Amino acid sequence: xxxxxxxxxxxxxxxxxxxxxxxxxxxxxxxxxxxxxxxxxxxxxxxxxxxxxxxxxxxxxxxxxxxxxxxxxxxxxxxxxxxxxxxxxxxxxxxxxxxxxxxxxxxxxxxxxxxxxxxxxxxxxxxxxxxxxxxxxxxxxxxxxxxxxxxxxxxxxxxxxxxxxxxxxxxxxxxxxxxxxxxxxxxxxxxxxx
Amino acid sequence: xxxxxxxxxxxxxxxxxxxxxxxxxxxxxxxxxxxxxxxxxxxxxxxxxxxxxxxxxxxxxxxxxxxxxxxxxxxxxxxxxxxxxxxxxxxxxxxxxxxxxxxxxxxxxxxxxxxxxxxxxxxxxxxxxxxxxxxxxxxxxxxxxxxxxxxxxxxxxxxxxxxxxxxxxxxxxxxxxxxxxxxxxxxxxxxxxx
Amino acid sequence: xxxxxxxxxxxxxxxxxxxxxxxxxxxxxxxxxxxxxxxxxxxxxxxxxxxxxxxxxxxxxxxxxxxxxxxxxxxxxxxxxxxxxxxxxxxxxxxxxxxxxxxxxxxxxxxxxxxxxxxxxxxxxxxxxxxxxxxxxxxxxxxxxxxxxxxxxxxxxxxxxxxxxxxxxxxxxxxxxxxxxxxxxxxxxxxxxx
Amino acid sequence: xxxxxxxxxxxxxxxxxxxxxxxxxxxxxxxxxxxxxxxxxxxxxxxxxxxxxxxxxxxxxxxxxxxxxxxxxxxxxxxxxxxxxxxxxxxxxxxxxxxxxxxxxxxxxxxxxxxxxxxxxxxxxxxxxxxxxxxxxxxxxxxxxxxxxxxxxxxxxxxxxxxxxxxxxxxxxxxxxxxxxxxxxxxxxxxxxx
DNA sequence: GATGAATGAGGCTTCATTCAT
DNA sequence: AATGAATGAAGCCTCATTCAT
Numbered sequence: 001x002x003x004x005x006x007x008x009x010x011x012x013x014x015x016x017x018x019x020x021x022x023x024x025x026x027x028x029x030x031x032x033x034x035x036x037x038x039x040x041x042x043x044x045x046x047x048x049x050x051x052x053x054x055x056x057x058x059x060x061x062x063x064x065x066x067x068x069x070x071x072x073x074x075x076x077x078x079x080x081x082x083x084x085x086x087x088x089x090x091x092x093x094x095x096x097x098x099x100x101x102x103x104x105x106x107x108x109x110x111x112x113x114x115x116x117x118x119x120x121x122x123x124x125x126x127x128x129x130x131x132x133x134x135x136x137x138x139x140x141x142x143x144x145x146x147x148x149x150x151x152x153x154x155x156x157x158x159x160x161x162x163x164x165x166x167x168x169x170x171x172x173x174x175x176x177x178x179x180x181x182x183x184x185x186x187x188x189x190x191x192x193x194x
Numbered sequence: 195x196x197x198x199x200x201x202x203x204x205x206x207x208x209x210x211x212x213x214x215x216x217x218x219x220x221x222x223x224x225x226x227x228x229x230x231x232x233x234x235x236x237x238x239x240x241x242x243x244x245x246x247x248x249x250x251x252x253x254x255x256x257x258x259x260x261x262x263x264x265x266x267x268x269x270x271x272x273x274x275x276x277x278x279x280x281x282x283x284x285x286x287x288x289x290x291x292x293x294x295x296x297x298x299x300x301x302x303x304x305x306x307x308x309x310x311x312x313x314x315x316x317x318x319x320x321x322x323x324x325x326x327x328x329x330x331x332x333x334x335x336x337x338x339x340x341x342x343x344x345x346x347x348x349x350x351x352x353x354x355x356x357x358x359x360x361x362x363x364x365x366x367x368x369x370x371x372x373x374x375x376x377x378x379x380x381x382x383x384x385x386x387x388x
Numbered sequence: 389x390x391x392x393x394x395x396x397x398x399x400x401x402x403x404x405x406x407x408x409x410x411x412x413x414x415x416x417x418x419x420x421x422x423x424x425x426x427x428x429x430x431x432x433x434x435x436x437x438x439x440x441x442x443x444x445x446x447x448x449x450x451x452x453x454x455x456x457x458x459x460x461x462x463x464x465x466x467x468x469x470x471x472x473x474x475x476x477x478x479x480x481x482x483x484x485x486x487x488x489x490x491x492x493x494x495x496x497x498x499x500x501x502x503x504x505x506x507x508x509x510x511x512x513x514x515x516x517x518x519x520x521x522x523x524x525x526x527x528x529x530x531x532x533x534x535x536x537x538x539x540x541x542x543x544x545x546x547x548x549x550x551x552x553x554x555x556x557x558x559x560x561x562x563x564x565x566x567x568x569x570x571x572x573x574x575x576x577x578x579x580x581x582x
Numbered sequence: 583x584x585x586x587x588x589x590x591x592x593x594x595x596x597x598x599x600x601x602x603x604x605x606x607x608x609x610x611x612x613x614x615x616x617x618x619x620x621x622x623x624x625x626x627x628x629x630x631x632x633x634x635x636x637x638x639x640x641x642x643x644x645x646x647x648x649x650x651x652x653x654x655x656x657x658x659x660x661x662x663x664x665x666x667x668x669x670x671x672x673x674x675x676x677x678x679x680x681x682x683x684x685x686x687x688x689x690x691x692x693x694x695x696x697x698x699x700x701x702x703x704x705x706x707x708x709x710x711x712x713x714x715x716x717x718x719x720x721x722x723x724x725x726x727x728x729x730x731x732x733x734x735x736x737x738x739x740x741x742x743x744x745x746x747x748x749x750x751x752x753x754x755x756x757x758x759x760x761x762x763x764x765x766x767x768x769x770x771x772x773x774x775x776x
Numbered sequence: 777g778a779t780g781a782a783t784g785a786g787g788c789t790t791c792a793t794t795c796a797t
Numbered sequence: 798a799a800t801g802a803a804t805g806a807a808g809c810c811t812c813a814t815t816c817a818t
Contacts, residue, residue, distance in 0.1 A: 002795090002800040005802065006803085025306055026219070031787075043790075047803075112302070114218070114222065147365075149367065149377075150381075153359070154381070158347070158355075225812070237781095240813095413695065416696065419791070423801095439793075496694070501605065501606075540752075541743060541744060541747070575735075586781080591782090612808065623784060625810075625811075
């Protein structure tokens with residue numbers, strides 16, 4: 001009877017939000033700009049999100065979720081730490097090359113002191129790191145004194161940092177090819193004993 | 195005499211700004227709160243800064259400057275890459291323990307896609323990395339294929355990332371003692387060949 | 389058949405509107421809440437009313453109409469002023485005990501400077517007062533200098549005021565029993581000479 | 583040094599608020615209309631009031647306060663219930679003739695189910711009624727079974743109701759002269775026992 | 777020089793109303 | 798006939814900035 005919800009609109013809102021948050025940060029991204037960029041009425045947003053915070057939170061949550069899901073699958077299918085690090089890095093580089101703003105978005109919000117990651121997601125990340133640690137120690141790939149934090153820093157934070165440095169052209173090297181993957185993996189490999 | 199009072203005011207404004215930006219982010223920090231925290235009239239601020247952006251920019255610039263100066267001195271006095279990495283890490287941890295907000299401030303703004311570091315500062319950082327690279331290769335401490343970027347990432351970005359992960363209690367480990375320094379240096383050491 | 393369903397819908401809309409206006413005031417009552425409370429589509433409302441104002445206006449009109457009709461019947465069946473006052477008060481108390489929201493609704497809107505009572509209804513009320521006055525003077529129950537206004541104030545406005553003061557617990561007395569009816573009537577009786 | 587607060591602006595805001603609330607009710611009165619009527623910037627309001635509710639609340643509070651103060655003085659200076667009622671009525675009529683909107687304002691908000699009078703003020707009103715009751719019973723002017731509520735209704739609510747009926751031209755009698763005072767007092771007198 | 781009163785553009789949000797289905 | 802998705806004007810409010818004093 002009534003119009004059907006136009007899913008492309010919601011998709012456009014998400015894209016526009018991602019874009020604006022990356023361009024101007026959470027505070028600088030305005031609802032009116034997001035709406036106009038998405039080609040949607042300002043008020044329309046509020047039919048799907050409680051407000052700006054909800055919108056951005058939701059977007060962070062789902063992006064992170066997708067990433068975590070990929071990581072979990074990755075852990076299910078690969079068993080050596082080296083393999084895992086490599087696949088993880090390739091995954092992140094893959095996103096960066098196809099949807100650089102998605103990586104920027106995660107990067108910007110993960111470094112914002114006002115945006116806490118959902119507790120459940122923090123726990124899932126922690127669990128992933130524990131799995132890597134346990135399997136790595138069992139197989140003898142990594143030393144016994146390596147902890148989750150280092151795995152996270154080297155496996156996730158470092159590649160993201162690396163990618164964004166490139167996207168920002170900080171060292172005037174904007175490519176993100178096989179050579180860059182190698183560079184990132186080099187650090188990961190160092191972590192692995194012997 | 196009048197000058198002295200002024201300098202105190204400017205100093206208080208800088209402290210207040212640092213504090214508010216860290217607590218509430220750039221967008222959330224309001225001029226009126228900053229002024230009242232600094233015990234200064236709102237209008238006074240505009241006699242010294244063109245506006246809020248200018249104020250924060252200036253603060254980022256001077257904080258970064260101080261840090262870069264310290265790094266330059268460090269390079270003048272220490273010659274092995276290992277030493278440099280260690281002193282650098284100790285410097286950053288020292289700041290984190292005494293003025294955690296300064297580290298948070300740098301962390302937050304360096305990751306913001308709005309706040310580009312001054313070109314001159316970027317160059318100075320680049321030069322510092324080049325010096326480390328050159329001396330490291332000359333002394334045989336690091337491999338020939340290491341580049342500035344990696345030195346920056348491992349020597350600066352990684353420790354800052356590490357510190358902030360702790361300040362955020364992401365892995366429920368908030369201490370920043372000798373043990374944590376060791377952990378950070380371990381990665382640095384891995385970079386150094388054989 | 390379809391008609392029957394319609395009537396229920398309209399009825400439900402009226403109930404929902406009454407409820408929401410009483411709970412949140414005219415401005416605070418939203419069409420979407422009213423529609424959802426009535427189990428009706430928002431758009432449906434606009435097939436029967438020009439808008440929110442029209443809806444509420446109509447509701448005020450019909451409620452007032454019902455009350456005026458009751459008063460007219462009352463006047464047809466009772467002849468002494470005293471009797472009329474008593475029956476009138478009992479009628480109002482009756483409504484207040486069974487449908488307190490109806491009394492609140494009338495109370496709220498009759499005192500709102502935006503909602504003018506329809507001219508035709510004002511005239512009917514005036515006529516009712518005139519009838520009471522004329523019959524009262526004829527029978528000698530009330531003084532010749534009593535006018536319509538006083539009859540309205542004492543017979544209608546005063547009881548409604550009294551009831552709402554109780555519904556608001558202004559004097560911490562929320563009951564509306566025989567004792568309260570007596571109290572109200574006492575004032576009415578005073579109006580009646582000798 | 584800086585500009586001095588322009589008290590006339592605050593005064594104009596108060597007047598404009600009173601006016602708009604009377605004309606359109608609390609919900610219908612908009613900040614932007616109030617500000618423009620007062621000839622003041624919209625944001626200026628928020629330097630003195632937390633928001634719209636605070637502004638209107640404050641205005642209701644102070645208006646009511648002034649009235650209650652007058653009533654308290656009145657009670658201090660006049661001792662028979664009759665005198666008190668008369669002076670009270672004259673006071674209210676006086677306001678109505680000079681500042682009709684003040685009376686309308688009180689009338690509108692006292693009948694709004696969303697605006698509760700401050701508890702302290704409710705208590706002061708209650709105390710005033712108690713004083714009248716006690717003194718009236720002591721002097722034998724009023725019956726022992728009269729309670730505070732009736733005193734309030736007859737002494738305050740009834741005159742206000744009466745005045746507003748006139749201001750609304752409900753019975754096409756807009757004058758508020760000596761004759762109308764007499765009419766109101768007649769009801770009051772009835773309350774007083776032989 | 778310094779103050780803080782005042783401004784007003786622009787932010788977020790609500791909601792009566794329209795209209796494609 | 799009925800729905801409810803979509804709109805956008807308008808509401809409340811914040812706050813960087815200006816400027817009279």
